């Protein structure tokens with residue numbers, strides 16, 4: 634489904650070139666749950682922006698469902714993005730003045746054609762993330778974990794096959810973070826492809842596979858023998874420890 638071949642990204646500004654991705658290659662099959670893990674500054678967000686068609690690489694090939702993304706123009710990229718990909722960020726980017734229901738409907742308001750069942754779809758999305766009771770609340774009356782789940786509901790509104798998340802628990806306390814990971818696990822079980830970008834080993838170990846990124850190259854790519862179980866962690870705080 635996702636195929637990266639020798640992806641390079643060099644930022645250029647004011648005569649200075651900063652090479653950030655230096656030949657990144659990997660494939661992600663449909664239905665996988667993958668973590669891209671690396672220290673701060675290793676190029677994770679840059680890579681996620683390329684995967685999400687928010688940015689284009691300066692070299693290499695990116696095929697998404699066999700379509701060469703590097704060849705598409707901006708309009709075509711944004712169409713692919715809206716249809717196939719749901720984004721979750723560290724900061725939730727919710728509109729404070731809109732209810733959770735309105736926040737989740739927002740991507741549809743900007744869609745080419747506003748669907749007649751927009752509100753019903755938003756309700757279903759909120760039910761999926763366990764926020765059926767919070768539809769008419771405003772974001773600032775919700776906990777951080779709930780706000781992130783609203784953002785996930787918003788990401789689900791176009792029923793994307795892929796969820797891309799960049800440090801989705803970075804702004805959350807440990808319990809709220811695990812709640813978010815439990816939503817990802819559920820979405821994965823439904824058959825969605827999940828790619829989580831994180832510096833946090835604990836978060837990465839919830840995925841079925843960890844791709845290590847360091848200084849712009851993949852240094853390791855392997856399956857997680859026994860992915861962590863967020864449900865068990867919610868029951869038992871001792872499971873929230875990372876083995877040293």
Ligand SMILES: Nc1ncnc2c1ncn2[C@@H]1O[C@H](COP(=O)(O)OP(=O)(O)O)[C@@H](O)[C@H]1O
Pocket residue numbers: 644645646651653671672673674675676677678679680
């Ligand atoms: N727009 C940009 N222009 C120039 N340099 C950038 C830009 N965005 C990121 N960088 C640099 O690229 C490197 C990797 O950044 P990033 O992809 O955000 O890493 P990570 O998400 O792993 O922390 C950093 O050194 C950062 O300063």
Ligand SMILES: [Mg+2]
Pocket residue numbers: 677678679799
């Ligand atoms: Mg980052």
